Amino acid sequence: MSNKNISKEHSMYLKQNQKRKRTILISQITILILGLILWEIAARFNWIDSFLTSSPSQIWNLFLEYTKNGDLFYHVGISVFETVIGFLAGTLLGVFVAIGLWWSDFWAKVLAPYLVVLNSLPKTALAPIVIIWVGAGYSGIIVTAITVSIVVTIMNMFISFTSVDEDKIRLLETFGATKFQVLRKVVLPYSIPALMSTLKVNIGLSWVGVIVGEFLVSKAGIGYLIVYGGQVFRLDLVMMSVFILSIISAIMYKGIAIIENRFAKWHD
Amino acid sequence: MDKKTIVEIRNLGMTYHTLNGETEAIKDINLDVYEGEIVGIVGPSGCGKSTLLSIIAGLISPTKGEVLVSGKRVEKPSKDIGYMFQRDHLFEWRTILQNVILGLEIHSKVDKKSIETAEHLLETYGLKDFKNNYPRQLSGGMRQRAALIRTLIVEPNLLLLDEPFSALDYQTRLAISDEVGIILKKEKKTALLVTHDIAEAISLSDRIIILTNRPATIKDIITIDLTCPNGIWSPIKCREAPEFRHYFNKIWKELDIHV
Ligand SMILES: Nc1ncnc2c1ncn2[C@@H]1O[C@H](COP(=O)(O)OP(=O)(O)O)[C@@H](O)[C@H]1O
Ligand SMILES: [Mg+2]
Numbered sequence: 001m002s003n004k005n006i007s008k009e010h011s012m013y014l015k016q017n018q019k020r021k022r023t024i025l026i027s028q029i030t031i032l033i034l035g036l037i038l039w040e041i042a043a044r045f046n047w048i049d050s051f052l053t054s055s056p057s058q059i060w061n062l063f064l065e066y067t068k069n070g071d072l073f074y075h076v077g078i079s080v081f082e083t084v085i086g087f088l089a090g091t092l093l094g095v096f097v098a099i100g101l102w103w104s105d106f107w108a109k110v111l112a113p114y115l116v117v118l119n120s121l122p123k124t125a126l127a128p129i130v131i132i133w134v135g136a137g138y139s140g141i142i143v144t145a146i147t148v149s150i151v152v153t154i155m156n157m158f159i160s161f162t163s164v165d166e167d168k169i170r171l172l173e174t175f176g177a178t179k180f181q182v183l184r185k186v187v188l189p190y191s192i193p194a195l196m197s198t199l200k201v202n203i204g205l206s207w208v209g210v211i212v213g214e215f216l217v218s219k220a221g222i223g224y225l226i227v228y229g230g231q232v233f234r235l236d237l238v239m240m241s242v243f244i245l246s247i248i249s250a251i252m253y254k255g256i257a258i259i260e261n262r263f264a265k266w267h268d
Numbered sequence: 269m270d271k272k273t274i275v276e277i278r279n280l281g282m283t284y285h286t287l288n289g290e291t292e293a294i295k296d297i298n299l300d301v302y303e304g305e306i307v308g309i310v311g312p313s314g315c316g317k318s319t320l321l322s323i324i325a326g327l328i329s330p331t332k333g334e335v336l337v338s339g340k341r342v343e344k345p346s347k348d349i350g351y352m353f354q355r356d357h358l359f360e361w362r363t364i365l366q367n368v369i370l371g372l373e374i375h376s377k378v379d380k381k382s383i384e385t386a387e388h389l390l391e392t393y394g395l396k397d398f399k400n401n402y403p404r405q406l407s408g409g410m411r412q413r414a415a416l417i418r419t420l421i422v423e424p425n426l427l428l429l430d431e432p433f434s435a436l437d438y439q440t441r442l443a444i445s446d447e448v449g450i451i452l453k454k455e456k457k458t459a460l461l462v463t464h465d466i467a468e469a470i471s472l473s474d475r476i477i478i479l480t481n482r483p484a485t486i487k488d489i490i491t492i493d494l495t496c497p498n499g500i501w502s503p504i505k506c507r508e509a510p511e512f513r514h515y516f517n518k519i520w521k522e523l524d525i526h527v
Contacts (some may be wrong), residue, residue, distance in 0.1 A: 167353050174325055174351035175374040175422065176344070185370070189361045 054236040059243065062236045076244060079210055079221040082138060083252075086145025087206035091199060093146065094153025101154070102161040102187065103179070119155055123148040124212045136217045145209030149202040156201075160194030161187050196260040203252045207245070274338060274426055274458045275301035275324065281332030281483075282319055293319040294330070295483035301426075301460065306452060308469035308492075309462045310519065311479030317462045320484065321428045324460065325351050337426060347375060350424030352432040356415035358403040364414050365390065365399040371422040382421075389417045393447075409440040416448060420455070427452065427459040434464065441465075442504060445472060449503040466523075470494075470515045471503040478522050488522050490515065 006014075036056045042048045043055035050058070066072035101108040126147055131140040164187050172182050214223025222241050229237030282294040293316035301307050311317055322328045324335050326345040335342045337349060358367045368386050372378045390399050393413050395406075403411055412432065419427065432448070433441040449472045452459050463469050469476050470492055478488045494509035496502070506512070 165357070167355065168357050168359070170322075170327055171351070171353065171357050172370075172374065173327055174345050174349065175371040176347055177374045181374055185373070186359065189359065192361070 051233070052235060054239045058236040059240045062240050063244075066240070072244075075221050075225055076248065078138075079214065079223065079245075080248065082141050082145060082210045082213070082221065083203075083206045086142045086209055087149065087202055089142070090146040090149035090206060091153055091202050094150045094198075095157050095195070097150070097154045098157035098161060099183065101158050102183070108158070115151065115155060118151045123151065124208065127209070127212050127216055131213065131216050137219070141210055141213030141217060141221075144213035145206045148209035148212075149205040152201060152205065153198050156194055156198045157191060160191040164190050192263050196256065196263065199256045199260075200253060203249060203256060207249050211245070271302040273300050274303050274305075275299070275460070276336040276339075277324070277333070278336070279333035280320075280323065280330050280335065282316070282323060282328075283331045284319075292483040294323075295485050297333075297484065297486055299477065299486065299489075301458060303458055304456045305474045306449070306459045306461060306472055308473030308476040309460060309479065310464065310466060310469050310476060310523065311484060312481050312523065313464065315479050315482045316484035317479065318430055321351070321430050321460065321462060324426075325349050325428055327351075347371075347422055348425045350419040350422065350427045352415060352419050352427065352429045354431045355435050356403075356408075356411040358411055358414060358418075360403055363400050363402060364395060364406065367403065367414060368399075368418045368421060370418055375422065377422075386417070386421055389421060390414075393417060393451075407440070408436050409444050412436060412444055413447070416451070420451075420457075425458060427457050429459060429461045431462055431464065433468065441468075446502060446504040448472075450501075453501065466516055466519050467507060467512075468503075470512060470519070471507050476515075476519065478519060490519065 039053070040056045043050040043053060043058075063072070101111065124144075127144045130144045130147055134140040134143045168186050168190075169182055172185060177185065210221070211223040211226070214221040215227050218224050218227055222245050225241040226238050229235065229241065277297055277299040280294055280297040282292075284291045284293060297320065309317055309320070319328070323330050324337070324342065326342045326349070329343070337346070340346075358364075359370070362370070365383075365386060368390065369378055369382065372382050372386075387396070387399065390396050393416070395410060395414060395417070398406055398410065403414070406414070412435075415432075429448075433445050436444060445468055451457075461469070461472060471494075473492050476490045476492060477486055478490070479485065480487045492515060494506045494511055494515075496506040497508050498505075
């Protein structure tokens with residue numbers, strides 16, 4: 001409880017714990033660095049065909065070139081924009097639909113089989129249709145991203161909404177709460193943890209939608225760079241794009257984890 | 269005999285319909301409850317006690333008969349009626365103070381004065397230091413006390429208590445039921461208390477309704493008159509009253525529990 005009078009054993013325990021954490025981190029970084037060094041050496045000594053694998057130094061040089069001429073920011077900016085919009089819209093729309101289903105038991109039952117089918121369908125299969133219907137531009141890509149994340153959002157949120165303890169709702173009803181008040185006071189707050197885990201999933205899904213959309217539309221964005229690099233056999237370009245993609249999506253994921261921590265102060 | 273009637277239950281009947289068939293939970297119950305009275309309700313489990321309270325609270329509508337509270341027919345939940353459940357149902361994401369004012373929020377009555385009242389009640393019932401804590405940080409007894417304040421703060425005339433102590437361990441339950449009994453008497457509240465603990469029912473109630481197996485009908489009504497030690501009324505103390513044993517045996521026999 002208090003930090004002032006810690007016993008010797010406990011401070012030993014804490015130190016051990018710290019040490020272990022540090023060792024884990026150091027090991028993680030070492031693996032990364034060793035992997036890169038090995039890759040570089042293998043490419044230099046022609047153990048591997050650097051035409052197919054590229055090498056860290058090539059990728060780095062390309063990265064510097066793309067940052068200098070601004071191309072990188074252009075393409076990354078577009079993809080991030082599409083992803084963020086697709087992510088927000090997919091999540092919001094999904095939550096609203098889930099609220100609607102919670103509100104109307106009838107429609108929840110009617111639409112259930114459609115949701116199940118849509119949920120098991122790989123949504124990227126719809127991307128060509130979406131792009132033809134909506135247009136081969138940002139909007140088509142954004143709608144593709146929405147398609148990918150919305151169904152999961154509806155399912156997750158609806159399950160959470162309906163798993164609220166009946167007696168908690170009855171408690172509010174004894175106070176004369178309206179259905180809207182039940183939604184606001186118990187159903188939504190109860191579902192914040194479910195929302196947070198949905199957000200985390202949706203970041204990844206939105207990226208899937210955006211990259212697939214950019215593959216198809218092939219005008220700009222990280223997905224475009226990857227496809228273009230693949231077509232002209234510029235593996236350094238492909239690799240660089242993938243690296244950047246993983247870094248940016250990791251940052252977004254981390255951002256959501258931080259928001260989650262703020263909300264989760266009641267259950268430590 | 270000019271006691272004011274708070275609850276009038278008239279020819280009440282309730283049948284549940286599900287796909288598996290129908291269940292008659294309540295049959296032909298007639299009962300008057302007077303102002304300031306604590307009425308205990310005991311009966312075999314599954315006989316329809318919670319159903320009865322839900323109907324009085326206006327949470328479900330009966331299939332036969334009617335319930336009047338303060339002369340008005342019950343059709344939907346009203347703020348004159350407070351309900352306490354077996355579990356406290358404090359919301360984990362709200363602090364104790366925020367939990368306590370939940371009902372006020374529903375009635376849009378949160379203001380400086382009502383917050384002060386809430387804080388005052390928390391202080392009276394020993395929860396002042398915990399008002400900004402989350403429910404998980406409190407013991408079962410403290411949580412149930414917070415739930416009681418949440419019910420009392422909207423100032424209901426009638427309290428419906430559905431096995432409110434049964435989730436607590438034995439010692440806490442003795443202490444809390446004693447506290448709650450004293451609070452109810454002090455605030456002159458009318459209450460219906462469902463319990464499966466015969467001793468608890470005797471120590472807290474002015475009258476005890478014994479229900480039959482499902483469908484629940486009234487088997488007997490016993491008026492409790494205990495000579496409490498030193499003439500001070502307290503549920504725990506009253507357990508020492510000489511008549512206690514006699515009531516206990518009588519109710520035990522009437523409940524006719526076979527194991
Ligand atoms: N919503 C419901 N739908 C169908 N049957 C119900 C419902 N609620 C209670 N019952 C049935 O009614 C009977 C009485 O239930 P209840 O009032 O909860 O009993 P008690 O509180 O005395 O244990 C039980 O047989 C129960 O299965
Ligand atoms: Mg019950």
